Amino acid sequence: MSDDRISNNEDLNVNETGKSRNERVSLGFTLAIYALCGLFIFFLVGKLYITTVVNYDIYARAASNQQWRMMSYEADRGIIYDANFMPLASNTYNYTVVISPKILMSSSEIENGTLTRSQLINDFSTLFGLTPEEIDEVLPVDPNDSTDPRNDVAGMDLIRNVEADVAEPAKTYCTQHSLAGISFVPVPQRYYNYGSLAAQVIGYASNDGVSLNGVYGLEAYYNSVLSGTDGYRYSEVDQGTEGVLPYSDAISQPAVNGNNLVLNIDVNVQRICEEVCRSAYIQYNPRDGICAIVMDPYTGAILAMVSLPDYDLNDPYAIPYGYDPISWNALNDDDQVDYLMSNVWRNRCISDTYEPGSTFKALTTCIAFEENLTNENEEFSDEPIQVSDIDTISCWLQKQHGGNHGMESLRQAFENSCNPIFVQLAQRIGIHRYYEYVHMFGFYETTGIDLPAEGTGIFHTEPSVIDLSCLSFGESATVTPIQLLNSYCAIVNGGNLMVPHVVRYITDENGNIVDEIEPEVIRTIFSENTCARVRQLMINVVDEGTGTAGQVPGYYVAGKTSTSTIENGPMAGAHVLSFSCFAPSYDPRIAVLVVLNKPAENSVGSSAAASTAARIVEETLSYMGVPRILTEEDYDQLTTRYWVQPVVGLTATEASSRIGYNGISCVYGSTSMTADTVVGYTYPSTDAQLYSSGIVMLYPEGDNIQMLTSTVPNLTGKTAIECMEALRDVNLNCHIEGDVMGICVSQDELVGSTLFAGSIVTVTLEDTNIAPDSGATSEPDSEDGVTQGDDEEGTEETGEGGLVG
Secondary structure (H helix, E strand, C coil), rough: CHHHHHHHHEEEHHHHHHHHHHHHHHHHHHHHHHHHHHHHHHHHHHHHHHHHHHHHHHHHHHHHHHHHEEEEEEEEEEEEEECCCCEEEEEEEEEEEEEEEEHHHCCCHCCCCCCHHHHHHHHHHHHHHHHHHHHHHCCCCCCHHHHHHHHCCCCCEEEEEEHHHHHHHHHHHHHHHHCCCCCEEEEEEEECCCCCCCCHHCCCCECCCEEEEEEEEHHHHCHHHHHCEEEEEEEEECCCCCCCCCCCCEECCCCCCCCCCEEEEHHHHHHHHHHHHHHHHHHHHHCEEEEEEECCCCCCCCEEEEEEEECCCCCCCCCCCCCCHHHCCCCCHHHHHHHHHHCCCCCCHHHEECCCHHHHHHHHHHHHHCCCCCCCCCCEEECCCCCCCEEEEEHHHHHHHCCCCCEEHHHHHHHCCCCHHHHHHHHHHHHHHHHHHHCCCCCCCCCCCCCCCCCCCCCCCCHHHHHHHHCCCCCCCECCCCHHHHHHHHHHHHCEEECEEEEEEEEECCEEEEEECCCCEEEEECCCHHHHHHHHHHHHHHHHHCCCCCCCCCCCCCCEEEEECCCCCCCCCCCCEEEEEEEECCCCEEEEEEEEEECCCCCCCCCCHHHHHHHHHHHHHHHHCCCCCCCCHHHHHHCCCCEECCCCCEEHHHHHHHHCCCCCCCCCEEEEEEEEEEEEECCCCCCCCEEECCCCEEEEECCCCCEEEEEECCCCCCCHHHHHHHHHHCCCCEEEEEEEEEEEEEEECCCCCCCCCCEEECCCCCCCCCCCCCCCCHHHHHCCCCCCCCCCCCCCCEEEECCCC
């Protein structure tokens, strides 16, 4: 029994030992579970910390992108208006056509064979103007062919800059054929309402894929003003439908459209200047172009600015004005862009420099008067003057004809443009004092005009006696056209050098003025007395001196001519011709500068620039409503007739130069004509006599040339000048009979009849006791009480002299 008890005890000990072991295992397992749970919790806490703290920005943005959507609102670019609120630059859209090649070729009509791939390629070629080869390169044959790399393209631009009139038919086509994988993305663009008008002034803006940005001209200078600020709306959306959730608070910022520019440029004055300059460009074929500026001399406002050759603002990379299409297409893309950048897009009026020549004599005279070193009646000799051991300066008459003007007053020297006299004046002034004035004129700095890329002239930093002597008549240094005309405006307005301005004021999108550009005086450089005396000398230049080609009957032009000659290099003998003037001289309304840079014919003199400026003055003042004050002598001059010169066998440029000597204009009778085309015949021919306001049609050689025609306007009730202008506008000539101071009572050609361009229409004028619109016939007093000069033709300035070794 005791053995049985012992056995039971042993069994009990074994059970207790097993139980203890099981408890330890269970405890260890429990602890392991707790440890794992602890680690997991630690992991979760760490992960949560990383997510919510370390990487908060990343995950917050990801969550926001799922719950919120941002919709952007693009700001409209500001409009550019002319002085009359005519839009010059406005906004439009074109399209970028984006395709997904694989999805496009998986469209149902293509899949079922209703629309074949070749038909699609041909239709797209017709719709978008692409070659079939260009389209074939991007469209896969089989959208399920994994070996065709074209199927790997998720999306691409098929074509950019598609105009709306092209995009709309293409959209309709895609809808009709249920094409997928193609979209038309609208892209904001600029539209220039007048094409090439004021091209270099306005400049152009292009879309870089993000926004419109100005590249040249006002578009670039005022880019931040025109651009505005884009807006947005940030809304919470449903992840499934992406619809905006109700009652959610959206964050929004409205777009602020760009401000508008209102210019001093008047589209009508600008058009006048451009048409006149294009006529001169055809007539004289200047190798380095033409520039012209019209300014208000009292405020510095730019009323017109022309730089030729120019370009179409809506297609800036197209063939520029005056370039032969065949020659243009022969250039590669890089050469075309180089030419456009260096000759066309650049504004010559503010970026190019040239030797001002005799126009600088007005400034030399101003300095001498201001320093009280001479007077108009002082006598000078224009004998050649030696300025160094090897350099002698002589009058242009000495160089051309071996003689000179002898003793003459300063007034006569100014009219005759004699270089030695102005060298003597400069030497009296002295180098230091003379160049102090040159600095005051602003020639060592920009004018501050509100256009980009304004240049400055090249002037001496340590001038010598030779430098001083040459600069006295405008050589050995250069200026920009805007610098020269701005200094002339100071003479006109009584001595104030102004800041030129293209923009008049800036408005918001509602038309409220936010910034007005007030006239700004840089400094006063001359007294009113000095300016009045020099203005009178400039009146004499046009009345009796070298500037007679600048006369405009009834508008009393005053100015100074210049012929600056290239002495060395491949262009030796070429001239830079210019004429700077203002009108009417008794009450100036405008100041004008015209620069003809190196006409093809070296025989062309400064009268070419003067006659070009005269037409700008005449038409601009007429448009502005300034009355003509005509005398009987003016009417005599107006109706003086000249024989049409024989020009058959000459090039068009040579013919235009010869015929244009008396102010008569030439018009090409065929679009195929260029400056080098040989003239076959003219209309009218050499048996006709025309007024200086007349036109002659030039036709090339050939038997099958179609002559141009014109329609006769109604001239009844018009004055003599109005009859001439109305006929000239339609390429017809006028012949006046009867009382030239009367109004038209009849014309020999019926109104509305068709004549060959260049034909002469005879009008009969009678005094019907109705005062003509051209104003009274009494002559105004000139400055300082001096009466206007007679109409005797002055000496033609064909050279300025220069350094003679």
